Amino acid sequence: MIEKSQKLFDLLPRLSLAPLNTPIQELKFLYNKSSSSPGVFIKRDDYIGPLVWGNKLRKLEYTFAEARRQGVDTLITTGGMQSNHARTTAQVARQEGFDVILVLNGETPEQARGNYLINKKLGVTIHAVPTRTDRIPKMEELANALIAEGKKPLIVPLGASDEFGTLGFIKAAQEIKVQEEELGLSFDYILHASSSGGTQAGLILGKKLFGLNAKIIGMSADSTPEELSASVHLAADPIINKLQLPFTINDDDIQVETDYMGTAYGVPTKASLIAEKLFAEKAGILLDQTYSAKAVSGLLAYIEKGFFKPTDKVLFWHTGGTIALFQ
């Protein structure tokens, strides 16, 4: 039964864009901090591509394969003004010969920096909208205008967290299964920054499809558990049908931690600043303040309060986003 779903998964169209597999490293420097520390490892998706690519490329391997399958000529996507997803979509569109339009909410920066600077260098058309709720109507308006001109646009939702992009993190779980065998261990927990739900949905489905043991915990960057749960279901449910998976996702599968996200999206906390400094100075690992540093601050607090057993093996998934250090 499950083998049939695994075969269906392997047959799905995918463009090979990301240099995979990314390395897993042990964070031995953390063991000095606590004698009862579990084994802690890091998945280096920040190694995907020089400087600016990042983990979004995993999702876009499937998104762009679908765009090609549908004969699309223009991708329209969205995010905040400094969105990693939007910029990576623009970059892949340029590489693969698609037109691209970005609908970004927030103030247009006076000085182009970070992802916004790269979008400018890519010569991408950007439509700035005031708030998050303006994003979908604007994308639909732009898509309708293109259709009227005889073009074939595809709207890629926030974070590519739909039935296509999410497949990238099912494949990532398959990658972990292989790496666990190579390392001769089995992870008990996987912690990662979570926001639009596709990373979490993919890891949960992939865990079940490929038989990982790890509990997946999404360290929220901005969403409530209810919002993230809804996003995970929205992304995962069509895949459950498509792959004829012999399981569903229930509420226990979707573990969301909101205690470390601070007051607002992208605004550092005291603990996330400490996490950034610690990882940079002790391990040369750069963490951004929107996603990874907050997630790591939660990881450190979990270790400190004895959430894990000393025998546990914990994998922190570095999802990239390092370009935010230049914004």
Ligand SMILES: Cc1ncc(COP(=O)(O)O)c(C=O)c1O
């Ligand atoms: C660097 C980084 N990490 C994590 C996430 C969260 O992933 P998801 O949106 O799939 O929940 C994002 C999403 O924007 C991101 O850019």
